[in-house]
Amino acid sequence: MTMKMEMTELGPMKRALKIEVAAEEVTQRFSRAYTELNRQVRIPGFRPGKAPLGILEQRYAKAVEEDVIRSLVPDFYERAVRQAGINPVVVEIPPLERVKIKKNEPFTFTATVEIKPTIELRDYKAPNPISLKPDKRTVTDEQLDRALEVLREQQARLEAAPAGTLLTEGDFAVVDLEGFLAGAPLEGTKKEGQLHKVGSKAALLGIEIDAHVTGKKEGDVIEIPQAYPASHPDTRVAGKTVQFRLVIQGVKKKTLPALDDEFAKDCGPYTTLQEIKDKLRTEMEKALKRDIDESYKDTILKRLAETHHFDLPETLVNRELDAIVRQKLQERQRGKATDPAPAATAEEINAIREEHREEANRRVKVGLVLEAIAAKENITVTQEDMNNEVNRLATELRVPVADLVKMIQAGGQDSIEELRARILADKALEFVYRNAVIQG
Template sequence: MKMEMTELGPMKRALKIEVPAEEVAQRFVQAYKELNRQVRVPGFRPGKAPLALLEQRYAKSVEEDVLRNIVPDFYGRAVRQAGISPVLVDIPPLERVKIKKDSPFTFTATVEIKPKIELRDYKAPNPISLKPDKRSVGDDQIQKGLEVLREQHARLEAAPDGHTIQEGDFVILSIEGRLDGQPLEGSKKEGHLHKVGSKAPLLGLDVDAHLVGKHSGDQVEITQPYPTSHPDNRVAGKSVIFSVFLTGVRIKKLPDLDDEFAKDCGSYASLTELTDRLRSEMEKALKREIEDSYKDTILKRLVETHHFDLPETLVERELEAIIRQYMQQRQRRAASGDDGGATEDLEQLRQQNREEAGRRVKVGLLLEAIAEKEQLTVSQDDVNHEVHRLATELKMPQNELVKMIQSGGQDAIEELRARILADKSLDFVYRNAVIQG
């Protein structure tokens, strides 16, 4: 095979590939042998039809079959010979390519390639230097954690007689709306528990301001005007009078911080044991936070100290992924009524996110290069561990997550393995970094 590589730009190469005549001839021989075994020609036993007859009847289909096999085969050989890593391949359509069985076959493939990265300053003798993060879990944070647990285990108890309602109290109320002195259908609610100060609307009403200072057994009337543009024609341009009956008041009772409280929180024999467990969990969480912060710094340093051109195809793919994720989030917000009616121009979004897309591609290429240089690999145990971690994080059965990944085909599996490999590369740099002090 002959191969000539021409540089078309920083990230593009043209590969002119010539397949020897003897190789072409051999491919045609193999193709006709296979065809002879498969087709039935009247007057001849299977596999015994003359080659000339087969060529007369099936020449075009055999040529197409040879092309479908010989082009990717020799393209792959050419890439290995050239020592390049393609990102995008542009091979001419087969219908535009001509091949003759006794002549050399020449075709040209245009490829966009990954850059060659000269790695530097990520391990000894020049490791990345990090400033020490000396944060620790203090007693005040432990106390706040205990207070959160107290809130989670609080009980609602009946307020004493004469209690004046204030923010934080819970009231049991019933409400009914009247329009022109008559009950309004759909405006009645009974036995509703409402936290005063939560600003949670009740039948579209802000009731908090009308409850503070009241007592159990009181009745409050709220007049609610509606604009003429209101979608409910019954109330459009009119006012509805809502009668709110306060049938009960509950106050939050926090449990005492004692051994009994600890037992209510789980399998803890004492408050000391619960506190020690809380401290341990908070220290683990802080350790993960500090490690993530270190790794963010490492990625920033890698990006700053390595300079190379980025394949435009990879940047475009990443940019499309960012836009797609943004649009999915926006659709979810719109479905929940939380998007505020926002609209964005797609081209503007692309411009705003192009730099981030480029940064992500650069990080990915750097971590891939480190993995290759350090001969890091992904084992099946690595995959199993990551699937277990994701299932735990997403709170879903592991077998369901496996089915979800498999439904995405080979691309989804390769994407998972690539992400695991990137994490292993980043861990490698982190373990080789030096924390000052």
């Protein structure tokens, strides 16, 4: 036996593995290391590979010791974990400089391991499957009508209103706008032929024009004085009043097409309005089914979290919290259209962590339960599963598949494992869902 091992409990989720490698194994590794070294180094006065061991030991002892430790520790740590029958989350191996090794003597080191809990699985399939309340939502005629209206809006046309039509909310005005200072045109303040929807509150050159155009007609000219504060960054207008001249060049009204077979032909490869309605209903029913499936699965996840009780590995909870913090900070950045958001302070990050700790605990717990179900039911992730998920993600993120594969590979083994773990959890959840019973 080349190894002895003692395991000590350091807490519910921590174990110390004291590992002793036998002297003959240590000697063998030293011998291999010196043979390899002899092939690589050139010692003056000796042919390659023929330098005496004594000289090599004098010159390279420290480097060889480190090499031997580097090869022994992971090797025997792996064996010890298998022998102990534990499922490690994270392993702390002592730093090289703290470990001592000598030829012809046993080598001892201690690895600290945080382990995954042993999970006693509760009901998730027959004879005691999870029962779900029926979700009886259906696609209503009102929803279908609303979807048709959206299509109708998309096919709407803008047409010139009869002469003399006064602008009201929902109409469109074609306007020219120009600023004048002391009677002279102000450079950079000219807009021509701008289409403005009355009531949209959209600003033109910083001026909200809704109030000025409402009740006006084609051909009207409106003067709008605009005073600027002395602190305004544009020195030409700071502390002055600019006269804006707004000319209404045209009044347009939106006309919606009639809901008939002609409308259907304009919308795409359809010949009748009924075809469009059938297609819309099918799409809406598919989307509703996905929605119902998702809400059933959410209920299952809640139930799995409520019925299983075990200690959670702190490392996994912290990893989940790190991911949540990253996501929240990215969302904050996306909210800032142009300027980068200021870097988050340590206090802000801690606040996010505390606020989402419960959620992180829930995610880790459910993840471990689904992993245990996958192991018990022999659910695995195939290469085809991986390819399908990459294709799905690429479509969702609107990036080419090859680019997404590069991004995942750039994240190294961890990214690939993360993707595999997520697919495995989804497949285990799908298994529980298929085995659930919908009452009534």
